[in-house]
Amino acid sequence: xxxxxxxxxxxxxxxxxxxxxxxxxxxxxxxxxxxxxxxxxxxxxxxxxxxxxxxxxxxxxxxxxxxxxxxxxxxxxxxxxxxxxxxxxxxxxxxxxxxxxxxxxxxxxxxxxxxxxxxxxxxxxxxxxxxxxxxxxxxxxxxxxxxxxxxxxxxxxxxxxxxxxxxxxxxxxxxxxxxxxxxxxxxxxxxxxxxxxxxxxxxxxxxxxxxxxxxxxxxxxxxxxxxxxxxxxxxxxxxxxxxxxxxxxxxxxxxxxxxxxxxxxxxxxxxxxxxxxxxxxxxxxxxxxxxxxxxxxxxxxxxxxxxxxxx
Amino acid sequence: xxxxxxxxxxxxxxxxxxxxxxxxxxxxxxxxxxxxxxxxxxxxxxxxxxxxxxxxxxxxxxxxxxxxxxxxxxxxxxxxxxxxxxxxxxxxxxxxxxxxxxxxxxxxxxxxxxxxxxxxxxxxxxxxxxxxxxxxxxxxxxxxxxxxxxxxxxxxxxxxxxxxxxxxxxxxxxxxxxxxxxxxxxxxxxxxxxxxxxxxxxxxxxxxxxxxxxxxxxxxxxxxxxxxxxxxxxxxxxxxxxxxxxxxxxxxxxxxxxxxxxxxxxxxxxxxxxxxxxxxxxxxxxxxxxxxxxxxxxxxxxxxxxxxxxxxxxxxxxxxxxxxxxxxxxx
Numbered sequence: 001x002x003x004x005x006x007x008x009x010x011x012x013x014x015x016x017x018x019x020x021x022x023x024x025x026x027x028x029x030x031x032x033x034x035x036x037x038x039x040x041x042x043x044x045x046x047x048x049x050x051x052x053x054x055x056x057x058x059x060x061x062x063x064x065x066x067x068x069x070x071x072x073x074x075x076x077x078x079x080x081x082x083x084x085x086x087x088x089x090x091x092x093x094x095x096x097x098x099x100x101x102x103x104x105x106x107x108x109x110x111x112x113x114x115x116x117x118x119x120x121x122x123x124x125x126x127x128x129x130x131x132x133x134x135x136x137x138x139x140x141x142x143x144x145x146x147x148x149x150x151x152x153x154x155x156x157x158x159x160x161x162x163x164x165x166x167x168x169x170x171x172x173x174x175x176x177x178x179x180x181x182x183x184x185x186x187x188x189x190x191x192x193x194x195x196x197x198x199x200x201x202x203x204x205x206x207x208x209x210x211x212x213x214x215x216x217x218x219x220x221x222x223x224x225x226x227x228x229x230x231x232x233x234x235x236x237x238x239x240x241x242x243x244x245x246x247x248x249x250x251x252x253x254x255x256x257x258x259x260x261x262x263x264x265x266x267x268x269x270x271x272x273x274x275x276x277x278x279x280x281x282x283x284x285x286x287x288x289x290x291x292x293x294x295x296x297x298x299x300x301x302x303x304x305x306x307x308x309x310x311x
Numbered sequence: 312x313x314x315x316x317x318x319x320x321x322x323x324x325x326x327x328x329x330x331x332x333x334x335x336x337x338x339x340x341x342x343x344x345x346x347x348x349x350x351x352x353x354x355x356x357x358x359x360x361x362x363x364x365x366x367x368x369x370x371x372x373x374x375x376x377x378x379x380x381x382x383x384x385x386x387x388x389x390x391x392x393x394x395x396x397x398x399x400x401x402x403x404x405x406x407x408x409x410x411x412x413x414x415x416x417x418x419x420x421x422x423x424x425x426x427x428x429x430x431x432x433x434x435x436x437x438x439x440x441x442x443x444x445x446x447x448x449x450x451x452x453x454x455x456x457x458x459x460x461x462x463x464x465x466x467x468x469x470x471x472x473x474x475x476x477x478x479x480x481x482x483x484x485x486x487x488x489x490x491x492x493x494x495x496x497x498x499x500x501x502x503x504x505x506x507x508x509x510x511x512x513x514x515x516x517x518x519x520x521x522x523x524x525x526x527x528x529x530x531x532x533x534x535x536x537x538x539x540x541x542x543x544x545x546x547x548x549x550x551x552x553x554x555x556x557x558x559x560x561x562x563x564x565x566x567x568x569x570x571x572x573x574x575x576x577x578x579x580x581x582x583x584x585x586x587x588x589x590x591x592x593x594x595x596x597x598x599x600x601x602x603x604x605x606x607x608x609x610x611x612x613x614x615x616x617x618x619x620x621x622x623x624x625x626x627x628x629x630x631x632x633x634x635x636x637x638x639x640x641x642x
Contacts, residue, residue: 064544094546106541110559120547120555162545 008170008201009040014075016062032270033058033225035294040170045192045202047212047233050222051267056205060172064099065089098168100176104155107147114143117161124165132161136187152179160188171195172203177211189215209255213237221248224268224278231303244305247279285309322628330620337616338390341609346382350603353378355402399606403598408610411595419591423576425507426514431569434519438526443553445531461520465579469513469586476509483509486588510587517579518572525568529561566629573622577615
């Protein structure tokens with residue numbers, strides 16, 4: 001991968017914990033994201049893969065500064081080289097950084113789709129939205145409908161449109177494709193690709209791993225709230241030998257087309273995280289040092305991996 | 312359009328049936344209660360005559376009133392008169408009950424409408440402020456005020472207001488709906504409004520707290536929703552969110568509650584009208600109760616049932632107009 005100097009978004013050692021009431025009035029800090037790293041360069045699509053509960057959606061909220069009040073964030077978030085402070089997040093969201101949320105629940109149930117898609121900024125003309133809807137195969141009368149009248153796939157296309165209508169330099173798409181037909185999903189991802197080629201960037205949080213590999217430049221694999229590996233998407237097409245982390249290899253083998261081989265065990269729950277490497281309890285390569293301390297991030301063959309035994 | 316007209320007609324018809332049965336039930340129950348009560352309308356009637364009556368005359372009167380008939384027969388007799396529009400004659404005022412209700416109701420309606428608009432406006436505004444500043448000092452202060460007002464009895468609050476504003480400060484009249492010593496025809500609308508302010512304000516205190524606290528909770532729910540989270544992600548500020556999403560989503564429950572408060576309003580008007588000696592239905596019903604004026608009591612009972620029912624029906628119809636989800640589904 002060619003190394004670009006200017007990063008768009010840099011995340012280092014990000015940890016997020018929630019203050020919860022444990023038993024009675026006893027408070028407890030619940031660590032949900034630990035030592036997460038992710039770097040986004042302009043012009044690329046980074047797919048974030050990982051099972052449910054691996055902290056994918058929380059990452060989006062953290063970047064936008066939309067975590068609930070009981071969350072504590074540690075670590076570094078840099079956008080275009082400058083620290084992403086809450087004040088800056090407020091200024092950037094919706095303008096520089098756009099979100100494609102997960103489901104129809106993110107649309108105001110009592111507002112018609114047209115004005116809702118256009119957003120609160122009056123300067124936007126409905127013309128661009130109509131063109132976009134046409135490209136997505138959304139019928140013209142969609143703009144007069146209410147969210148509850150949309151099918152799941154229509155709602156996703158509307159949600160994707162909201163982000164495409166902005167001039168955001170960074171789009172965070174949280175599961176944008178489920179419910180769409182293959183054609184529509186390809187269309188949506190194709191538009192993300194176009195955005196990226198214009199020099200913008202997309203974080204694609206997804207379960208549709210195959211599609212993600214097709215359109216993304218790099219893939220970040222999350223496990224238990226941390227990044228275990230980031231690798232060029234092409235490595236995921238080559239197979240487990242090209243990957244670095246044992247979890248990435250396991251994830252690859254668990255895909256239906258690659259044999260559907262599960263590994264025993266389950267992802268650790270927040271509040272019950274193991275010492276050292278989070279994957280150690282399930283790892284075939286586990287040694288004493290894995291459980292002693294969290295492995296540092298190493299660069300191997302153009303990818304980054306958090307493992308003592310990365311190959 | 313034709314479809315929605317038909318739908319409205321259908322809703323209207325269903326409501327009419329429901330309302331008729333409810334009115335029938337209320338008439339049976341209240342008639343039975345009055346028959347079983349120690350109230351003696353004959354005695355009351357004779358007292359009202361102001362002259363002594365011989366036992367024979369008394370018997371004649373009892374015969375005329377049908378005292379010896381079984382209650383069911385009396386009920387049917389009363390109901391058939393009622394259906395012909397005859398509510399009977401008030402023992403207390405010596406005038407047809409329908410006339411009294413009509414006249415008193417206009418006064419009460421003015422009072423209740425003022426109180427209703429005031430309480431809706433104040434309640435909704437305060438609710439929005441509390442919701443927007445949830446957990447911060449404006450919310451805390453307003454919430455305490457709401458709790459205090461809602462735990463204070465209305466009549467007491469009315470007395471305090473009367474004491475402060477009418478007796479000490481002299482800003483408002485002590486009572487009645489028009490100045491004393493002025494002919495009915497000469498009373499101006501301003502004088503009427505002037506007499507209305509204090510009782511209306513007292514009455515509105517009764518229900519605005521309810522609406523304020525309810526609106527606050529609804530707004531808090533809306534602000535915690537996923538669609539507001541997305542609105543924030545799109546760069547909308549708190550007031551834009553209130554304007555674009557908040558009002559839209561809390562208006563429906565607030566309107567429903569506002570129309571459902573007709574019953575409370577009616578109950579409250581009895582107290583407020585008594586405190587301010589305001590000649591409305593509320594003071595008439597307590598006078599009728601205290602003086603065993605059975606025809607007036609029954610008449611007002613039925614009328615207030617109708618009034619509250621209409622309020623609820625309006626709320627239900629508005630539901631369909633405001634909420635597109637209900638509208639589309641029922642089409």
